[in-house]
Amino acid sequence: MDLIREVQKELVETRDFPVFGAGDTITVSYKIKEGEKERIQQFTGVVLQRRGSGETETFTIRKMSGNIGVERIFPIASPFIEEIKINKKGRVRRARIFYFRERTGKAARIKEKRFFN
Numbered sequence: 701m702d703l704i705r706e707v708q709k710e711l712v713e714t715r716d717f718p719v720f721g722a723g724d725t726i727t728v729s730y731k732i733k734e735g736e737k738e739r740i741q742q743f744t745g746v747v748l749q750r751r752g753s754g755e756t757e758t759f760t761i762r763k764m765s766g767n768i769g770v771e772r773i774f775p776i777a778s779p780f781i782e783e784i785k786i787n788k789k790g791r792v793r794r795a796r797i798f799y800f801r802e803r804t805g806k807a808a809r810i811k812e813k814r815f816f817n
Contacts, residue, residue, distance in 0.1 A: 705754065712755040712777045720759075722747050722797050723790025723810050728761065728774060729782035740782055743772060746810065749796040762800065769801065789813040 720726055727744040745763030748771070752758055757776040762769055774781060790810040800808065 708755045713779075714755075714777070715781075717776070717781075717784045718786050720747060720750075720784070720786055720789075722749055722795055723792035724786055725788040725790065725810075726761065727785045727787060729785075730774070731780040731782055744787065745770075745772075746790070746797075746800065748798060748800060751796075789815075 724747045725745070726747060727742055729740050729742055732739055732741050743761060743763070745761040748760040748762050750757065750759045755777045758773050759776060760771055760773050762771045764770070789812065791813045792810060800810075
């Protein structure tokens, strides 16, 4: 098992992203290739979960597009992720907030963590 982790560390470059968790609203800048062209697409939504560890870690983001919920899973070590920006820190009591999928309207609000300097 340690041999696999050592090989993964050599092959995958680690990048510094901000610390975020379930309930946070983040914006992921993701590179998309369309034929010869390459562009950056912004995906803004609420983090439902972080799963895995090390180079195989992933996180799931959910956003509402019109009246339809869209979820996307991003690998944290993906070379296509340009940057991750935290818009709001949410205060939730669980590490995986799948109950958020059934909520609409005012019930889908997440309380915001406030920091005072």
